[in-house]
Amino acid sequence: MFPSLSSRHRTLAKMSGANGKKGPSSGVMDWISSACRFATDRNDFRRNLLVNLGLFAAGVWVARNLSDFDLMSPQPVT
């Protein structure tokens, strides 16, 4: 009666596996998306404070360790 719906159901069944378990790639993606949602959630002040403190520490580390390049140095001869 609804061939497109049944084909969609077949596709979802293939993705989830025969026994309903998710594949490893979808699990990793779910973990990444939940981690991003956790980090960018602005409703919790304490969580925002910890995330921004971590960003500040990362920024200080980048400034101290990854800023040793000279723009006016002569280009290497190839």
Place this chain on the structure above:
Amino acid sequence: MGSVLAAASPSPASAAAGGGQGVPGLVSVPPGFTMPAVSSVPPSSGSDQQAADADSSLPNPGTYEECHRKCKEVFPLQMEGVRLVVNKGLSNHFQVSHTVTLSTLGDSGYRFGATYVGSKQTGPAETQQHKFVNWQCDMEYRGEDFTSAVTLGNPDVLVGSGILVAHYLQSITPALALGGELVYHRRPGEEGTVTSLLGRYTGDNFVATVTLGGAGAHATYYHKANDQLQIGVEFEASTRMQDTTTSFGYQLDLPKANLLFKGTVDSNWVVGATIEKKLVPLPLTLALGAFLNHRKNKFQCGFGVTIG
């Protein structure tokens, strides 16, 4: 073999001669022996005097406002619309500026500014629509190793309102400075006090500053990588607004190209940059700036010309 004290001022000729020749004041050396070479050691009392001099020669820590300024200056200013600025120095002490702004978001108009710098320095004065918007009086005292300042803003004796700000900054070591701020505001029916503490540590090529108070926390880190690249990292937390922000900014200064580029990115998903180019030999500086707020899907750009 003699004592160290006796050999405090050795005579190389006498040490080389040896052979039992005794130097007046030193132990006589038997024939066939020579005094060992002893390096001249400064007396121990002299080092204590040097340490005392170092403790008393702490540098002046500067002003309270300058602590975070070095990092703040790395970040680009948000530009919107068109701005034309003409600076004219009338003398070594007096300078005037004419500013014309064309803006879609803010007010467009003309602003005249005058700055007088003399033996007793006063701040710049600006008039707007032929009336004073606000005024303030500040006094600052710079001691040998401390700075104190008091600022009085918009005092109104009749109404009983005004703002009093007191700053104190003390050098603890040549690298460490600690200080505090007290803000007292008063208006009819309301008065309040806000205090905060400040700590600043200065390294060879970096400055780290932290301010903690009832209103929140503010931390900045300034790093000078080389003559061209300066980096600033800023953290702000406001307990009143219940919000925290972290910003990362950098400044590229290429004097050979007469170019100054500043960029920033922060935790509110705002990315911005400004570029300033001096149009040598003309006394012109061209400035372009753009800011993009990804969270709110807003874009803002500006253009400015500075003459003089």
